[in-house]
Amino acid sequence: MSGDTSALTLILSGDPGLYRIIGLSLVVSLSAVACAAVIGIPLGALIALTRFRGRDGVIVVLNALMGLPPVVVGLGVYLALSRSGPLGSFGILFTPQAMIIAQTILVTPIIAALTRQTVEDLWLEYRDELAAMDIGPAARIGTLVWDARFSLMTALLAGFGRAAAEVGAIIIVGGNIDGFTRTMTTAIALETSKGDLPLAIGLGIVLIAIVVIINALAWAARRTGERYAG
Amino acid sequence: MIALRNVTAAIFALALVTAQPATAQDKSIVVASTTSTQDSGLFEYLLPKFKEKSGITVKVVAQGTGQALDTGKRCDADVVFVHARAQEEKFVADGTGVKRFPVMYNxxxxxxxxxxxxxxxxxxxxxxxxxxxxxxxxxxxxxxxxxxxxxxxxxxxxxxxxxxxxxxxxxxxxxxxxxxxxxxxxxxxxxxxxxxxxxxxxxxxxxxxxxxxxxxxxxFNQYGVMLVNPAKCPSVKKDLGQAFIDYLVSPHGQQDIAGYRIDGQSLFFPNATDAGT
Structure with missing residues (x-):
């Protein structure tokens, strides 16, 4: 991307560099949300439906982890994936995979905590009914998560919002490499440091527009789903 | 659990997409460099020229010189391209870098x-x-x-x-x-x-x-480039990294550096052949 162009002309002219950056942003953040959902939804539901010692403590910690500082997560993942770190032999520092791992760590607590709250509320509502059906805990979790699926979409969107917006973690573990690990947020940081503030703000507007579009698609999907689910 | 199955399928699909760059990374090196070489636009100008000649993709991680040297020390880069002579000489002296080559100054x-x-x-x-x-x-x-x-x-x-x-x-x-x-x-x-x-x-x-x-x-501001020592960091792509260094200090690479101008002004002056830099 050269500095003499505005973000709008880059979009309209189909600048391949910009489209690659947008594509990578979406791939990284959506992958992270998907991974975080696989871990976070069952985990949140499990905590919602089980009673154990120290459960209150676990819930407080889980809620607090929603505010994990990205730069700290980035540094932790960096040290772990560094060639001289414990997972260095994988050689995935400064790759999109490393960025997905960092964002998964950021997003999982958000999805788990919001799932826990949603499922627990639903459980209080349906407790007697489910108890009467006399089904095992696993089936109970499955039933409640399925019933809560439309509300859980909000949890996924919250997680996606967090992932798409953060720069602190991915700029450390990805390295902001041109054409390889550069995303919308790291490109904005770079253009700002080059002093090209108009291009930086233009990219920012593009990023916000993409997040709005994703949310609109999710909302439409929810509406359609609710209609068919009756 | 249809939702979960869909999510798993989506992950596989995304994993395939993200795995793609990994296959293209065979002939690539990671260079830890400074914010000045990136913010000045030098790499955007120089790297396509090098790629055309050698087929090697150079992935630049732009950091401050201190952090760039640390990245090399941790074996996370193949080549370090920075501008702080005393720190560079220490980097070579303690065996982390192989040899320091002066490249250019401004x-x-x-x-x-x-x-x-x-x-x-x-x-x-x-x-x-x-x-x-x-x-x-x-x-x-x-x-x-x-x-x-x-x-x-x-x-x-x-x-x-x-x-x-x-x-x-x-x-x-x-x-x-x-x-x-x-x-x-x-x-x-x-x-x-x-x-x-x-x-x-x-x-x-x-x-x-x-x-x-x-x-x-x-x-005066001198830039130097060093290969991270493969003896200390076995992951270093020795031949590809050295090829990049050889290009930078070659007459051709030096000419390319001199050719980077903005509004008629040269931004860097090649001096790989000068002694004592």
């Missing part, structure tokens, strides 16, 4: 508001200019990030006989930021700062800033 300049509150504009002696900035208490923004430019700034204070750790007052602000961010701050608050000329020329948010001091021999 110079540092002190930029400040056009109104020039410290009255240092046109000063020929950078040491005297810095003492004046301190005496007048004019706002000065330091990188404060152990970068090459930060090291150079600290050395200049030392030459001026100013013990900056002791003498810094509220006028001296240490930012801990890259060159561009520091220039943005200086521009927004009408302060002075030390910058390399290449970043300055390519910087687009100059606002009311202009060059105040330039041309003193003490403002």
């Amino acid at each position: 110079d540092f300049v002190i930029v400040g508001p056009k109104s020039d509150p410290a009255g240092i504009k046109g000063a020929k002696d950078v040491a005297k200019a810095l003492i004046t900035v301190k005496d007048k208490g004019a706002p000065f923004f330091s990188r404060g990030d152990r970068s090459g430019t930060h090291s150079a700034e600290l050395a200049l204070w030392k030459t001026s006989g100013v013990d900056i750790e002791k003498d810094k007052g509220t006028w001296y602000k240490s930012l801990g930021q890259g060159m561009g961010a520091t220039l943005n701050t200086a521009a927004a608050s009408n302060g002075y700062t030390l910058t390399d000329r290449a970043t300055w020329i390519n910087f687009k948010n100059k606002q009311d800033l202009a060059i105040a001091v330039e041309g003193d021999r003490k403002l």
Whole structure:
């Protein structure tokens, strides 16, 4: 991307560099949300439906982890994936995979905590009914998560919002490499440091527009789903 | 559990997509370099030329010199391309780098508001200019990030006989930021700062800033490149990394560096063949 162009002309002219950056942003953040959902939804539901010692403590910690500082997560993942770190032999520092791992760590607590709250509320509502059906805990979790699926979409969107917006973690573990690990947020940081503030703000507007579009698609999907689910 | 199955399928699909760059990375190296070489636009100009000749993709991670050397030390880069000679020589001396090759130079300049509150504009002696900035208490923004430019700034204070750790007052602000961010701050608050000329020329948010001091021999800024030692870091791509270094110091690469100009101004001056740099 050269500095003499505005973000709008880059979009309209189909600048391949910009489209690659947008594509990578979406791939990284959506992958992270998907991974975080696989871990976070069952985990949140499990905590919602089980009673154990120290459960209150676990819930407080889980809620607090929603505010994990990205730069700290980035540094932790960096040290772990560094060639001289414990997972260095994988050689995935400064790759999109490393960025997905960092964002998964950021997003999982958000999805788990919001799932826990949603499922627990639903459980209080349906407790007697489910108890009467006399089904095992696993089936109970499955039933409640399925019933809560439309509300859980909000949890996924919250997680996606967090992932798409953060720069602190991915700029450390990805390295902001041109054409390889550069995303919308790291490109904005770079253009700002080059002093090209108009291009930086233009990219920012593009990023916000993409997040709005994703949310609109999710909302439409929810509406359609609710209609068919009756 | 249809939702979960869908999610798992989506992950596999995304994993396939993200795995794609991994296959293209066979002939690529990671170069830890400085914010000045990136913010100045040199790599965007130079790397496609190198790729065309060699087929090697160079992935640049732009950090401050201190952090870039640390990245090399951790074996996370194949080549380190920075500008702080003393630190580079130490990097080679302790066996982390193989050999240091001087590549090119430019110079540092002190930029400040056009109104020039410290009255240092046109000063020929950078040491005297810095003492004046301190005496007048004019706002000065330091990188404060152990970068090459930060090291150079600290050395200049030392030459001026100013013990900056002791003498810094509220006028001296240490930012801990890259060159561009520091220039943005200086521009927004009408302060002075030390910058390399290449970043300055390519910087687009100059606002009311202009060059105040330039041309003193003490403002010389040398860049050097080193291969990370494969004996210490077996993951280093020795041949590809050395090919990049060989290109930079070759007549062809040196010519390419000299050819990087903005508005008719050269940003870097090749000097790989000069002794003692």
